[in-house]
Amino acid sequence: MAWFRSPNTPITDWRGRRVWIVGASSGIGAALAAELDGRGARLALSARRAPRLREVAAGLREALVLPLDVTEASAFTPAMMQILDAWGGLDLLVLNAGTYAPLRAWDLTADTARQTVHTNLLGVMDAVAAVVPQMLRQREGAIAIVGGLAGYRGLPRALAYGPSKAALINFAETLYLDLAPHGVSVFIINPGLVATSLSARPDCELPTLLSAAEAARRIVRGFAGGGFEIHFPLRFSCVLKVLRWLPDPVYFRLVLRRFDE
Numbered sequence: 001m002a003w004f005r006s007p008n009t010p011i012t013d014w015r016g017r018r019v020w021i022v023g024a025s026s027g028i029g030a031a032l033a034a035e036l037d038g039r040g041a042r043l044a045l046s047a048r049r050a051p052r053l054r055e056v057a058a059g060l061r062e063a064l065v066l067p068l069d070v071t072e073a074s075a076f077t078p079a080m081m082q083i084l085d086a087w088g089g090l091d092l093l094v095l096n097a098g099t100y101a102p103l104r105a106w107d108l109t110a111d112t113a114r115q116t117v118h119t120n121l122l123g124v125m126d127a128v129a130a131v132v133p134q135m136l137r138q139r140e141g142a143i144a145i146v147g148g149l150a151g152y153r154g155l156p157r158a159l160a161y162g163p164s165k166a167a168l169i170n171f172a173e174t175l176y177l178d179l180a181p182h183g184v185s186v187f188i189i190n191p192g193l194v195a196t197s198l199s200a201r202p203d204c205e206l207p208t209l210l211s212a213a214e215a216a217r218r219i220v221r222g223f224a225g226g227g228f229e230i231h232f233p234l235r236f237s238c239v240l241k242v243l244r245w246l247p248d249p250v251y252f253r254l255v256l257r258r259f260d261e
Helices: 025-037 050-058 073-087 109-137 163-182 212-225 234-244 248-260
Strands: 018-022 042-046 064-067 094-096 140-144 185-192 229-232
Touching: 018 025, 018 073, 025 042, 025 109, 025 185, 025 212, 025 248, 042 050, 042 073, 042 163, 050 064, 064 073, 109 140, 109 163, 109 185, 140 212, 163 185, 185 212, 212 229, 229 234
Parallel strands: 018 042, 018 094, 042 064, 094 140, 140 185, 185 229
Antiparallel strands: none
């Protein structure tokens, strides 16, 4: 039935596909670069840490290295122009850059909140603003936004991180409604418990279930399926999906019991 068809155009053949990964210097971004490079994609890599970005690129067949800071809105258009000069177009933008600072109500500061929201949300919006005009001219392409399972419902220690990821989910849904009629696909990627530099921090108390390489493989499988949301690991993400539908008193009681100090 038409209602249940994949909302996006599935991506199955990566040979020659032009992909820009923002947040490619480590973790899921670097692993996805390696995975797509092995499948024949052409890659542009961006991140704030230029030396680390060049290390990632050195392990690939060929890649454009475009260092930038996602908190600087003016950085995206020049990088996009370099991509157009090199390739003449763009097939997929992956927005993976993000930051995490564990926050409880008594730890909240304006500076930390602004930094988290600027990196995780506003940086994504700035990148999309730089890319959408080209994709509309092409009448094809795809934008993939890495959100997070913390965006499903409120969780302790995610006072700024969780809202930024919830906003990304809403942004991706709204973006899809605007772009799908023009031939541009939108994916929201909601990973959880993946071994990255953020999960390796001593103040991150959640266990990791997947390596970054396995996360990259699951993302590629998600692109092939064409679904709007790519979420994993399933045994964890499905539990959180169920929790979204619980009545508030039940949800709060369960979560407070789990995180009771």
